[in-house]
Amino acid sequence: MMRLMAQKIQSIADSIADEEVDAFTHAILSANRIYVMGAGRSGLVAKAFAMRLMHLGFTSFVVGETITPAIEKNDMFIAFSGSGNTKSIADVAQTAKGIGSTIGLITSNKDSTIGIIADVIVVIESQRDAVTDESHEYDIRQMMGEHKSFAPLGTIFETTSMVFSDALVSHIMEITQTSEGELKKRHTNIE
Numbered sequence: 202m203m204r205l206m207a208q209k210i211q212s213i214a215d216s217i218a219d220e221e222v223d224a225f226t227h228a229i230l231s232a233n234r235i236y237v238m239g240a241g242r243s244g245l246v247a248k249a250f251a252m253r254l255m256h257l258g259f260t261s262f263v264v265g266e267t268i269t270p271a272i273e274k275n276d277m278f279i280a281f282s283g284s285g286n287t288k289s290i291a292d293v294a295q296t297a298k299g300i301g302s303t304i305g306l307i308t309s310n311k312d313s314t315i316g317i318i319a320d321v322i323v324v325i326e327s328q329r330d331a332v333t334d335e336s337h338e339y340d341i342r343q344m345m346g347e348h349k350s351f352a353p354l355g356t357i358f359e360t361t362s363m364v365f366s367d368a369l370v371s372h373i374m375e376i377t378q379t380s381e382g383e384l385k386k387r388h389t390n391i392e
């Protein structure tokens with residue numbers, strides 16, 4: 202089952218457009234502060250990314266935390282949303298857009314409420330090479346006997362966006378010549 206998931210992630214990774222990643226990276230590097238948001242499991246990925254941004258030396262916040270300050274024009278708002286339509290995130294994106302912040306979106310659906318207003322988008326094609334019912338059952342039978350569960354709901358988006366955002370962190374480390382030691386120094390020492 203894990204091999205099947207790794208194959209899907211590989212296939213999606215191959216489909217990610219370099220130009221989208223370049224534009225997204227440029228927007229991050231140009232932002233004053235970075236505000237990250239997602240709901241549910243996508244929100245967990247968003248939080249993990251905000252943490253690494255802080256380790257990289259960016260001023261980053263998670264939207265919804267009590268200590269998150271007001272967003273401003275030169276800030277960037279980044280949404281992780283597979284559907285691109287989750288209402289709470291779309292509402293905040295709309296507000297941030299109105300203020301003049303740059304809107305970034307990591308999604309499987311660029312033709313969505315948030316996608317329409319986003320300045321930079323990275324598409325994670327979570328339906329790419331979607332297994333048909335027939336091949337799904339074939340793959341599963343091969344690997345798991347009669348068990349037929351594979352990657353329910355937004356699992357493929359959430360897992361792949363985690364891998365993608367970790368790759369983006371490595372990419373930014375390279376561009377900014379930031380060492381792992383610098384990240385380590387910023388890691389909390391009170392956990």
Ligand SMILES: O=C([C@H](O)CO)[C@H](O)[C@H](O)COP(=O)(O)O
Nearest residue numbers: 241242243282283284287354355
């Ligand atoms: O937690 C989630 C759900 O379990 C799907 O796997 C989603 O991440 C959450 O519902 C948010 O959805 P999206 O904004 O479409 O990512």
